Amino acid sequence: MEAPAENLGIGRIPILNDGDFARFRGLILKQAGIHLSDHKRHLLVARLARRLHELSLSTFSNYYEYLTADASGAELRNFINRITTNKTSFFREPHHFEFLRERIIPEIRQAGRRELRIWSAGCSTGEEPYSIAIAVREALGTNNGWDVRILASDIDTEVLAKGEAGTYGVELLNEISPERRKANFLRGYGRFEGLVQVRPELRRMIEFRRINFNDHDWAVHGRFDLIFCRNVIIYFDRxxxxxxxxxxxxxxxxxxxxxxxxxxxxxxxxxxxTAVQATVYRLKHGGNDQ
Ligand SMILES: C[S@@+](CC[C@H](N)C(=O)[O-])C[C@H]1O[C@@H](n2cnc3c(N)ncnc32)[C@H](O)[C@@H]1O
Known part of the structure; x- marks a missing residue:
């Protein structure tokens, strides 16, 4: 059975039957903790159809078999990359970055510390950790002598690669003031026309790493002053x-x-x-020991 898929540009695609939908759903839930509701069925078809086409497979059942037979785990990562929703933007929810600049950094400075550890957990293509790095630098100035490190993690290896490259279409900076653009991004010329790259001194502050929240061991050591985990857990059950x-x-x-x-x-x-302001919380006690 086939269905038209003109909008995908790959000719005709197979129907995803109930059994296959249940199997893919079960797999993404088990692997990534992502709960796909019934109305995500079309999304699953749209996202996997291209992969079937690339592999010249004619049914979703064939793809499920191919995926689960791959002992290397490479196809499973590919599958997860296709299922994740990676919507993000620079300075998304801007009050968080103002809070960081205006309240947290002065507080740490007053405590006499010059070290900052931040985790952007579920960082997608990097706009979030770079916005954090920019806000920190705006608060501290350049050559400030502070030791600032940002861990940026995500389950999706494709978005991590984009984040690490730090290269974006110039249109993604539309909401950013010309001063901020100039201070933090390099403009591409020639074959890089239309692109910008985050300045190297900001990129050096960030380590991008694959971490699946659904894994038992995250291999993350030490503690953080701040953790951003925004718009990630909405995909999980309570x-x-x-x-x-x-x-x-x-x-x-x-x-x-x-x-x-x-x-x-x-x-x-x-x-x-404890809620400090909308969507900003503070650890109440010393926290559990790791
Ligand atoms: C909608 S984006 C949010 C990006 C950014 N935090 C923001 O708010 O702009 C959600 C991210 O969570 C990641 N994600 C989903 N499930 C995950 C899991 N089990 N472990 C780690 N990251 C996950 C996705 O790959 C995606 O990049």
């Missing part, structure tokens, strides 16, 4: 959301800050985190 936020909170320094996404109210973790 039980996993709780487990992930608790595990992340265990990586916060005492009284460290946790930033969630605009639709992610963490009132159900009130024993652990």
């Amino acid at each position: 039980q996993l959301q709780e487990r992930i936020v608790e595990r992340l909170a265990a990586h916060l320094k005492p009284a460290g800050y946790f930033f969630s996404g605009h639709s992610e109210n963490l009132y159900w973790l009130a024993d652990l985190l």
Whole structure:
């Protein structure tokens, strides 16, 4: 059975039957904790159809067999990369960056510290960690003598590669003031016309790394002053959301800050985190020992 897929530009694509939909859903839930609701069926078709085409496979069942037979894990990573939703932008939810600049950095400075550890957990293509790096530099100035390191993690290896490259279409900076653009981005010329690249001194502050929140061991050591985990846990069920936020909170320094996404109210973790302002929380006690 086939369905037209003119908008995908790959000719005709097979129908995703109930059984296959259930199997793909089960796999993404088990591997990444991502819960695909019924209305995500079209999305799954749209995202996997191209892969079937690339592999010259004619049915979704064939692809499921191919995927699960690949012992290297490469196709599984490819599959996960296709399923994740990576929407992001520079200075998304701008009040978080103002809070960092105006409140957190002065607070740390007043405590006599010159070290900052930040985790952008679920960083997508890098706009979030770069926005953090820019806000930090705006607060501290250049050559400030501070030791600032940002861990940027995601499950999706393709977005991590984009983040690491730090190269974006110039149109992604539309909302950014000309001063901020000039201070933080290099403009491409010739064959790089239309592109910008984040300045190397900002890129050096960030380490991009694949971390799947659904894995038992994240291999993350040490604690962070701030953790951004925004618009990531919305894809998980409540039980996993709780487990992930608790595990992340265990990586916060005492009284460290946790930033969630605009639709992610963490009132159900009130024993652990105090709300400081909308979607900004602070660790209540010393936190659990790692
Ligand atoms: C919508 S983006 C949010 C990006 C950024 N935090 C923001 O708010 O602009 C969600 C990101 O979470 C990542 N993600 C989804 N499931 C994950 C998991 N199990 N472990 C780690 N990252 C995951 C996705 O790959 C995606 O890049």
